[in-house]
Amino acid sequence: MTRPEKPIKTGAPLQLPPGNRSGVVFYIVLSVVTLMGIFILFYHSFSKQLAFSSFYHVNREKLRNLTEIIIDSAFSNLQHATRDPRHELTKKFAEQMRTATLGNAPFDLTAPLFEANRAALLNGATLKYSLSGRIFDKRTETPQSQKYYIGEGLGTLEILVDASLETPSGQVLARCQRRRHFDFKSACLVSNFKKRENSYAMTFPLDFALLVRNGLREFQEGYRGQSLNCGQKLVIQDQSSIPAAKRGLVYFGRANENNEARRIYLNTTDKSDSSALWPELPVEQFTVNQEECLKLIPELNVEGIDQVTGIRGVFTFKRCPAARTTGNPPPHEKEARNILSAVPGSPDRVLEQLPAGISFAGPTDKNYFDTFLRGGMNQRWLYVVHFALDASAARAGGENIPAEGKTMLEEAANFVCYSPEADRFKDDQAADMQKRRELFKRLEKLAERTNPPLPLYSDMVEDYPHYQGQQMKKAEVTETFKEPPKFFGRDSSPLSEITVTGSEGFRPFRHYTLCAARYFYASDLEKNGIYDKKNGILNLRGVVSVELEHVTLNPPTGRDHIIVRGAGAILAPNGFTINCGLKRENPERDLCILFTRKGNIRIGTSARIEASLLAFNDSNTGSIVPSKPMDILGAVGVDQLFLSRFPTTPGKIEFDPKLKTDSDNDEIFTLTVSPWVRYEDITFSKE
Amino acid sequence: MKKRRGFSFIEVLIGMVILQIALLSFFLINQSSSSQSMDAYYEFLANSLGNEVIEFVQGMGYEWAVKYLDKPDLFPLGEWHGVLEKPIFAATSYFRECDSFERLINMQKVSSSGDGILVNIEIRVKSGNKVKSWLSRGELAFSTIVMEKPAR
Numbered sequence: 001m002t003r004p005e006k007p008i009k010t011g012a013p014l015q016l017p018p019g020n021r022s023g024v025v026f027y028i029v030l031s032v033v034t035l036m037g038i039f040i041l042f043y044h045s046f047s048k049q050l051a052f053s054s055f056y057h058v059n060r061e062k063l064r065n066l067t068e069i070i071i072d073s074a075f076s077n078l079q080h081a082t083r084d085p086r087h088e089l090t091k092k093f094a095e096q097m098r099t100a101t102l103g104n105a106p107f108d109l110t111a112p113l114f115e116a117n118r119a120a121l122l123n124g125a126t127l128k129y130s131l132s133g134r135i136f137d138k139r140t141e142t143p144q145s146q147k148y149y150i151g152e153g154l155g156t157l158e159i160l161v162d163a164s165l166e167t168p169s170g171q172v173l174a175r176c177q178r179r180r181h182f183d184f185k186s187a188c189l190v191s192n193f194k195k196r197e198n199s200y201a202m203t204f205p206l207d208f209a210l211l212v213r214n215g216l217r218e219f220q221e222g223y224r225g226q227s228l229n230c231g232q233k234l235v236i237q238d239q240s241s242i243p244a245a246k247r248g249l250v251y252f253g254r255a256n257e258n259n260e261a262r263r264i265y266l267n268t269t270d271k272s273d274s275s276a277l278w279p280e281l282p283v284e285q286f287t288v289n290q291e292e293c294l295k296l297i298p299e300l301n302v303e304g305i306d307q308v309t310g311i312r313g314v315f316t317f318k319r320c321p322a323a324r325t326t327g328n329p330p331p332h333e334k335e336a337r338n339i340l341s342a343v344p345g346s347p348d349r350v351l352e353q354l355p356a357g358i359s360f361a362g363p364t365d366k367n368y369f370d371t372f373l374r375g376g377m378n379q380r381w382l383y384v385v386h387f388a389l390d391a392s393a394a395r396a397g398g399e400n401i402p403a404e405g406k407t408m409l410e411e412a413a414n415f416v417c418y419s420p421e422a423d424r425f426k427d428d429q430a431a432d433m434q435k436r437r438e439l440f441k442r443l444e445k446l447a448e449r450t451n452p453p454l455p456l457y458s459d460m461v462e463d464y465p466h467y468q469g470q471q472m473k474k475a476e477v478t479e480t481f482k483e484p485p486k487f488f489g490r491d492s493s494p495l496s497e498i499t500v501t502g503s504e505g506f507r508p509f510r511h512y513t514l515c516a517a518r519y520f521y522a523s524d525l526e527k528n529g530i531y532d533k534k535n536g537i538l539n540l541r542g543v544v545s546v547e548l549e550h551v552t553l554n555p556p557t558g559r560d561h562i563i564v565r566g567a568g569a570i571l572a573p574n575g576f577t578i579n580c581g582l583k584r585e586n587p588e589r590d591l592c593i594l595f596t597r598k599g600n601i602r603i604g605t606s607a608r609i610e611a612s613l614l615a616f617n618d619s620n621t622g623s624i625v626p627s628k629p630m631d632i633l634g635a636v637g638v639d640q641l642f643l644s645r646f647p648t649t650p651g652k653i654e655f656d657p658k659l660k661t662d663s664d665n666d667e668i669f670t671l672t673v674s675p676w677v678r679y680e681d682i683t684f685s686k687e
Numbered sequence: 688m689k690k691r692r693g694f695s696f697i698e699v700l701i702g703m704v705i706l707q708i709a710l711l712s713f714f715l716i717n718q719s720s721s722s723q724s725m726d727a728y729y730e731f732l733a734n735s736l737g738n739e740v741i742e743f744v745q746g747m748g749y750e751w752a753v754k755y756l757d758k759p760d761l762f763p764l765g766e767w768h769g770v771l772e773k774p775i776f777a778a779t780s781y782f783r784e785c786d787s788f789e790r791l792i793n794m795q796k797v798s799s800s801g802d803g804i805l806v807n808i809e810i811r812v813k814s815g816n817k818v819k820s821w822l823s824r825g826e827l828a829f830s831t832i833v834m835e836k837p838a839r
Contacts, residue, residue, distance in 0.1 A: 025702040033709040040713045040720075047720035047727070054727035058734050065741055065831055072834040076801030079837045113832060116799035120807065121830045675836040 059174040060684055063165045066114075066127055067178040067682065070161050073111035074131055075182070078159075078673065083541060083566045084589040085189070085668040094151045094669040096135045097186050106132035109159060125173070129163035142513055146491050149188050149201045151669055152514060156678060157182045174684065181679040187514040187543050189567055189591055190659055190668035196488070204487065205508050205614050205637035206593070208249045209236055209372065209655035210358070213498050213506065214620045215252025216375075218640045219264040224351065225380070228252075229267045229323070232355045233646035237654040238362030239372060245662045247372040248635060248655030249485065250360075253498040255375030256484050263376035265462040266356030267322035286454060288313040288446065293389060296442050297413045300389075308401070310393035311409065315417070315456060320382040322460060323353040332416050336384045336458040339416070339424045347428040353382075353460075357643035359650075375484040380462045383455070387443075389413035417443055419457040501618040508616065508637075509543065509569060509595050516542030516568070516672035522549040525570070536561070538582070540568030540592055542672035547573055550599065555580030560607045567591035567670050575599020575615075581607030581631075591658065591668060592634070596622060603630045610634065612659065626651055635659050725821035729784070733810040733822070736770055736788055737829035740808045743775050744794075749835040752804040756794055767791045769813065787818040803834040 081089045089107075096104040109131045114121065138155035140148050159182070164175040191201035205211050212218065218227050239247040256262040293313040294300050300311075320333045329337070343349040356379075362368070391406040401409075418425065420440040425433050440457070447456040487495045489504045498506055512518075517528060525531035525546060530539050536556025551572040553562055561581030567590060570576075575596045584590035592611035594601065601613050603626040612634035615622030622639040624630070630651035661667060740762075744752055756764075762773040771778050771786045791809040796802065808829040812819045 025698045026705075029702040029705050029709075033706065036709065036713055040716050044716050044720040047724040051723040051727040054731045054734075058730065061734065061738055062829075065738070065829075068745070069832050069834070072832070072836070073801065073803075075836065076803070076834050080800050112800040113797065113803050113834060117797055117803075117805055117830075117832060120805060121832065123828045123830060 056174075059165055060176070062125070063127075063163060063174040063176055063684075064178075064682060066121065066165070067129070067161050067163050067176060069121060070111045070114050070129060070131060070163065071159050071178065071180050073113040073115075074109045074133070074159055074161075075180075075673075075675075077110055077112055078133070078157075079675075082671040082673065084586075085567045085591070085670060086589065090669060090671055093135065093155075093184070093186060093671050094667070097138060097140070097153055097155060097669075098151045102138065103136045104134050106134040106160070109133045124168075126166040126168055126170075127163060128166065129161055131159070131161050133157055133159050148514070149191055150195070151667065152186055152188050152511075154183065154185050154513070157184055157673065176682055176684045178682040179680065180677055182673050182676070183678050184671055184673040185514050185516060185542060187511050187516075187670050187672070188667060189569065189593065189670050190661060190666070192661055192664050192667055194662045195664075196486075202507070202509050202511055205616075206612055206635045206659040207485075208251055208635055208637060209239070209653055210234075210248075210250045211253070211635070211637040212251070212641050213253040213616055213622075213637070213639045215641075216254035216262055216264060217499075217620075218642075219252065219255075225265055225267075226351075226354075228264065228357050228641070228643060229354050229380075230357050230644045231648060232269070232271070232359055232650050233357045233643045233648070234359075234641075235650050235652050236358065236360045237652055239655055240362045240368060242655070242657045244371040246657040246660050248657075248660060249372050249374050250377065251374040251485055252377060253375075254484075255377065257376040257378075257482070259376070263378055263462070265378040265380040266358055267353055268379050268381045269323045269325055269355035269359075270321045270327065271325055271355065271359075284317045286315040286317070286450070288315070292446055292449070293413065296387075296446055297389070297439070298442075299412060300409070304396070308394055308396045310391070310395050312390050312393075313413070314388050314390050315454075316386045316388070318384045318386070319461075320384055322380045322382050323355045325355055332386050333382065333384055336416050336418075337382055339418060339422065340382070340458065340460050342422075342424040342427070344423045345427060347424050347433075356380075357641070357646070370482075374482065378463050380460055382458070383461045384458045385417040385456050386458075387413065387415055387417055415439070416458055417456050419459065420444060422457075499620055501620070505618075506616060508614065509571060509593070511543040511569075514543060515545050515571075518545045518547065520544065520546040520548065522546055522551045522572075525551065530570075536580075537563045537565055538570075538592065540564060540566040540570070540590070542670045543569045543571065545571040545573075547571075550574040550577065551594075552577040553580060553582070555605075560605070564590045564592045564610060567668060569593035569595055571595045571597065573598040575601060576613075577602040577604065578609060579604045581605060582609045582611045584610045598622075600625050602627070604628060606631060608633060610656075612636070612656075615639065722821065726823045729787075729812075729818055729822045730824065730827070732782060732784055733788060733827045736785060736790060737808045737810050737827055739775060740790070740792055741806065741829060741831045744804070744806050744833050745831065747833075749802070749804060749833050752794060752806075752833050753796070756796070756804070759794075762790070762792055765791070765793055767811075784818065787812055787816045789813050797832065801835060801837070803832040806831050806833060 078089060081087045082093065084090060092107050111131060135155045136158050138153050140153040142148065158179055160177070160179045162177050165173045167173060188201060189203055190206055191203050193207050196204060219225050221227055236250060252264055254262060255264050290309065290311040293311055294305070296313065337353055338350050341350045341353055343351050389410050391401065391409040394401045394406060394409065418440055420437045425437040425440065443456055447453055487498045487506060489495050490507050490510055495506060500506055526533055530544060532539065534556065536559055551570065553576065555561065561583045564582050564584045573596060575598070576594050578601065582592055584592070593614065594611055595614040598617050600622060601615050601624045603609070603624060606628040608631045610633045613624055613632060614637040615624060616637060616639055620639040623642050624636065624638055626646055629647050629649040632653045634656050636653050761775060762768065767789045769786065770788045770790055771781060774781060788810055793807045795805050797805045809826050811826040812822055
């Protein structure tokens with residue numbers, strides 16, 4: 001029997017609907033492979049992206065670091081360069097501060113420290129960059145809307161770097177632009193004096209080799225100018241080698257040559273080193289006839305005098321130093337000096353004529369002095385008029401007079417001439433003195449008869465270099481002299497007097513908002529690196545105000561001076577004590593100004609101080625107090641000199657021509673750039 | 688006679704071959720991806736450790752750096768040291784993997800229109816550490832200059 005054929009069981013597929021299953025495995029495998037491939041490619045893509053991101057991040061981080069070094073280096077270079085007021089960068093700042101526009105064109109900066117270490121920093125990479133700076137914001141008015149001097153003000157500096165990091169083949173790895181802002185202050189230390197006709201600049205005392213703000217009062221306080229004529233104490237050094245416009249002025253405040261009551265004088269002396277303003281000393285003569293002689297000296301009218309002819313009177317005019325310090329002067333000169341120095345009301349008391357406390361080295365011609373002397377600074381000298389009867393040609397009745405007779409006549413009429421109003425004769429009632437006074441009254445009549453009228457009295461003449469003294473004419477000066485210097489208040493309004501005090505008065509170096517630092521204790525000068533006491537260095541930049549203490553500068557170990565580095569001013573209202581010299585490290589670059597607004601400047605050294613010393617205050621008592629002969633290179637400005645307190649060995653002031661200029665190009669600005677970053681951003685561009 | 692339905696041995700064999708080839712490729716790609724990922728990760732880590740020194744020294748400033756030259760107490764100068772053996776900050780603030788790295792830091796004074804301290808940093812994986820197999824670059828170098836910012 002045949003069993004029926006059973007269908008072969010082939011598993012589940014056999015349960016599938018009928019159809020051709022050939023090649024299904026291929027599709028299944030393909031699907032699986034595709035799915036896995038997609039996942040794998042996603043993963044691969046992510047990991048590639050991760051690697052790329054890491055690479056991208058590393059390069060950007062590297063570029064960020066490099067641009068930071070570039071900007072730091074540029075800033076450091078800028079700080080060093082602008083320490084020198086003559087550096088192109090400093091001038092560029094001043095120039096851009098002067099312009100009316102708010103923003104300014106970029107200027108190139110360099111990053112020398114970065115460049116010097118470029119290879120070490122790049123580690124084989126290539127960096128291309130451009131670096132520039134510009135002033136994009138400036139404030140040229142005070143908070144009270146008062147204009148600063150042109151070029152002064154506050155501003156913001158932008159340092160901008162565009163950099164790209166590349167492979168040696170030139171492929172850009174990262175590229176960015178980075179900017180950083182710094183605030184700065186620009187303060188003028190030396191300004192063009194020609195621009196100050198109508199404006200205020202806080203630096204004007206630096207135009208003066210010597211400015212004595214209250215000079216006229218100081219002079220008038222001393223009897224017969226004794227305060228400024230108390231023996232030689234101060235020499236203003238020769239300025240003839242300096243161009244006329246750059247010479248340091250000498251001005252005694254409120255003195256005015258056009259106002260006779262406001263003139264001051266300095267005694268001339270016989271010392272060769274104080275011969276400044278000393279006129280030529282011609283001896284001139286004036287002769288009067290016998291008739292005038294007899295009118296002048298009635299005692300000659302003896303019997304038989306009408307038979308005498310050939311007598312004449314000779315007036316001899318001599319200009320002598322007001323004060324003698326050496327030698328034995330001729331008797332007439334000695335007598336004249338004594339008579340004319342009598343103290344009014346005390347005819348026996350003589351106030352000795354002392355040499356001027358200030359003298360001027362160098363040329364002695366008026367043209368030279370006109371270039372720097374301002375106000376009513378005159379020289380006092382002794383004008384001696386001597387009368388002598390000349391009987392050498394005298395004859396009586398046609399015969400020669402015997403020699404004894406001539407001698408007798410000549411001795412009877414030989415005297416120094418004075419005004420009858422001279423204190424010595426006016427106050428002394430002794431018969432002898434009154435007799436002489438009568439003689440001088442007759443002399444007065446004789447003087448009136450001369451044509452032109454001649455000054456026949458010996459006198460202390462106080463008006464040289466006015467011409468009448470030189471020309472022996474006592475007529476009133478009619479010439480109009482140069483007006484004294486002008487001074488301005490804080491708001492540019494002219495001051496009526498240099499002695500005006502208060503906030504709207506005389507206010508040099510009132511750089512309130514332009515101060516690099518304020519409210520310092522003296523010790524802060526050290527903390528802030530301004531005064532390196534140990535190494536004896538003054539690092540100056542801008543105007544620094546030490547408002548709370550007296551500042552003392554002492555010599556460092558092994559040196560007699562402190563080195564001045566940079567240009568700037570230290571204001572110390574409570575004053576300074578300078579116990580050592582100050583020497584500029586680079587005379588072309590460095591400039592030091594020490595200013596006290598309340599105290600004095602005490603000088604305890606005779607070493608040279610290459611700094612300008614200014615002491616002005618609202619009490620008009622600011623002064624320099626040297627305990628040793630001082631030697632200053634710079635400008636000196638005080639309220640009063642108090643020369644009598646100076647050492648007897650003369651001190652010296654040599655004017656630094658750098659302090660005075662008639663050109664914008666030679667103005668000195670000091671730039672204080674804040675090391676703090678005001679704003680910063682960095683923008684990476686798509687590579 | 689009924690036609691047989693199903694997969695032939697040949698079919699399965701071919702499918703397996705194709706699958707094997709694909710899997711091998713995927714494996715190779717995956718290995719490369721993993722390697723790239725790990726390389727990127729460790730490079731990033733090494734980069735952070737290098738920049739850490741740069742940021743720290745820049746933050747501390749020039750004056751500090753000058754003093755540090757004389758008295759290097761936080762991390763040694765001129766010698767390789769494990770990052771977590773001489774950490775700049777607390778050791779717990781670092782990833783655990785940082786322990787695989789060592790650092791060489793050199794500092795020297797430089798000057799050119801301003802003074803600065805040149806800081807060179809090199810980072811590498813410690814010898815015998817498995818990370819060495821991941822990091823493609825043997826050493827990473829970083830440099831910066833911390834510059835004096837003269838206020839005067």
